[in-house]
Amino acid sequence: MRSAGRGRQSRGRRGRALGGSLGPWSPEASFFHYATRDVPFEAATPELRQHLTRDGRPALFTEYPDADRILLPRTPDPRLSAPLEQTLYRRRTHRSFSAQPVSLHDLAVLLRTVFGAADFIDGFEYGALIRRASPSGGARHELDAYLAAPNVTGIPAGLFHYNTREHSLELLREGFTHTEAEALCAQQEGTGQAAFIVFAVAAWERMRAKYRHPRAYRVSHLNAGHLGQTFALAATALGLGPFQSAAFDDTAVEDSLGLDSATHRTLYALAAGHPAPDTPTDTADLNAFRHTALRRGQPGRPDT
Template identity: 85%
Template sequence: MSAPLEQTLYRRRTHRSFSAQPVSLHDLAVLLGTVFGPAEFIDGFEYGALIRRTSPSGGARQELDAYLATPNVTGVPAGLFHYNAREHSMELLGEGFTHTEAGALCAHQEGTEQAAFIVFVVAAWERMRVKYRHPRAYRVSHLNAGHLGQTFALAATALGLGPFQTAAFDDTAVEARLQLDSTTHNTLYALAAGHPTPGTPADTADLNAFRQTTLRHGQPGRRDD
């Protein structure tokens, strides 16, 4: 993963069409370690040693965990896993997982039934409540999920993969499938990737097309910018 940052930033795209080529275990491991693994351990004083990741996290609580569905990863059986960030390992939760099930869990969105793997970002609320006992901490967790999503998209792009992210999924069904207690753990985000389908046309437009775009129904040419 040595692509220059500027190239990676401008190459990043949301992909929804993937080939049948599996993602290698090596690339998955690099991606998980880069996004969800510890960059270093820091002294949290009264809270003990804390993990710092490559993305910001309010109070370094790292309340967000990665749970994986792996329908098409080389060397990894199709199934559901928890990523153990401290050990950089995948803990098997259950065998068997298909693209059809991925589509059912994620509202049959385009791409979910083709992606090589899906990462469900899950909040373990107790880690946040230990330090922050006010309701705004809930908002911070959603912001933290967004930080991880952007790092995921950039890291996947640098590895030559096509990423996408979504908040459209069946919370109850996902958490049941991951064997989670929905009162203590909630799924906030779904991140996925695979090898983009070769020859997919770029969805580009010019400035003139942007100027003529209608953002308000029934009012052509009206824009908010």
């Protein structure tokens, strides 16, 4: 049997190797990854069930009951019935958009498809839980949609919260510009032209109530990725150009939305608009492959 001392030495070597492999991401990324490895399984003991019954049932929905609201249309859209293969391979990341506004109908369809409740399931001691079109660890669905909309018809430019239960937009602040969008999203290409940006914000209480281990923090980021893929595919089916990004000023976004940054954290930015008509093709040509290492140890050609 390996001694505890040898085990600690082995873990120490793995930790140093991991830190070296992550390079400039360390020490933050290496600490997070190493500290959440090898999660123990926590069985649903009577004590845990008692805790969940007592105070482990956070509200299923986030709502702003005093906010002005816009009830969104529920009209179905046949474009979502396009063949899956067609939608998958049409999907592209867009960073150049026309000035044409996105219709309220298209926005409503997109929000309902990505963040709306498709159904409700029996979570036993947790009560009823939401089922969305995207998977979520433990069906916690801790991610809410906050909308920054500078160019959508039928609603004023502003900041909104998407109320999943009502299928409505709750007005947080009237007035929002493309310049503000760029400032919130690190001045990256496309944010100053997109018709709207949806910030996926984690309400930690919903996830933490069930999962006590910090590895659940990883799961929230995976859940954001699931939503991002559904967003990209649904936007593509509707004829919009999507992009997703983690490049944003967390504090500025959360301050703008009126969030406290302790109980709610922004994990992902999902944006869309009508693609610019002159968007160039990005297909790799022969010259691109000449500068590509196709196998380990093969350097790409230097620029000439």
